[in-house]
Amino acid sequence: xxxxxxxxxxxxxxVVGSSQSTGGSFAAANLALALxxxxxxxxxxxxxGRGSIVPELFGxxxxxxxxxxxxxxxxxxxxxxxxxxxxxxxxxxxxxxxxIDLYSLQHDVPERLIAELxxxxxxxIIEAQAAGASGETLMLAELTxxxxxxADSGLTTRxxxxxxxxxxxxxxxxxxxxxxxxxxx
Numbered sequence: 001x002x003x004x005x006x007x008x009x010x011x012x013x014x015v016v017g018s019s020q021s022t023g024g025s026f027a028a029a030n031l032a033l034a035l036x037x038x039x040x041x042x043x044x045x046x047x048x049g050r051g052s053i054v055p056e057l058f059g060x061x062x063x064x065x066x067x068x069x070x071x072x073x074x075x076x077x078x079x080x081x082x083x084x085x086x087x088x089x090x091x092x093x094x095x096x097x098x099x100i101d102l103y104s105l106q107h108d109v110p111e112r113l114i115a116e117l118x119x120x121x122x123x124x125i126i127e128a129q130a131a132g133a134s135g136e137t138l139m140l141a142e143l144t145x146x147x148x149x150x151a152d153s154g155l156t157t158r159x160x161x162x163x164x165x166x167x168x169x170x171x172x173x174x175x176x177x178x179x180x181x182x183x184x185x
Contacts, residue, residue, distance in 0.1 A: 002031070003038060003123075005146075005176055012114055012124040012144040014173070017048065018164040019156040020131050023181040025053040027150045028127035036089040039122040043080065047137040048129040049094035058083035060093055067095030070109055076116055090121075114143040130164040138164075142171040149175060152183040 002013065015031060017024025025048070032044035046054040047066055055062055060081045068074040069092070080090040117124045126144065128137035141147055147168050151161055161178070168175055 002148075002176060003035070010118050010122055010124075011146075012118055012126065013176075014126045014128050014138075014141045014144045014147045015150060016138060016141065016147055016164055016168070017051075017127075017129045017150045017152075018131060018160045019152055020051060020129070021152040021155050021183060022051065022053050023152040023156070023179075023183065024048060024127055024129060024150045025051070025057065026181055027148070027179050028125055029054055029057045031148070032089055032091075032125045033086060035123050035125070036086045039088070041088055041090070041121045042086075042123045042125065043090045043092065043117055043121045045092045045117070045124060045126045046094050047126050047140060049097075049100065049137075051129060052094055052127060054091060054127060055093045058085065058091060060091060062093060063096065065093035065095030067097040067100040069095070069113060070100060071097070076113070076120070110140055111143060114140070130167060131160055138167055138171070141168055141173040144173060146174045146176045149178040151178060151180050153180055155183040 015028040032042055036042040046052040064074045064079045080092055126140055130138045149164055
């Protein structure tokens, strides 16, 4: 449904966790794997440096990643890892400084990153967080084509979902839909 809605071409989709949980990681990882089956090249960017479990889900190292690209210490090609599960999927982990403050970067830094990823891949999935200390990752939404909001069953509140939707609206990011994922305690 996502590829049909977005249409042909190269796209960037942000998967936004509405609460401080691992639901966004699970949703982004599963979506990236599914899209890698039908797209020629998919990149999953784990922008939630404080709460992402994407590296663990794929058995990847926690070395250089997104924070290193954003600070100019590495290129996308240097940090992208291929998981054993899919030859058409590349993953960019949070990096060596996962607490990097995206607000402190000049706007053109993430803009260049997204343009580079879009030019190189059929589909880019960005895992982001709307709540808590990792909430600044949502600022990447304004550079994407659309968003999918993730709520954890029994954990995410209506207020958190509403706040996430309001923030995405202010960033002029279209929301394709929402995923309700089970919460694993």
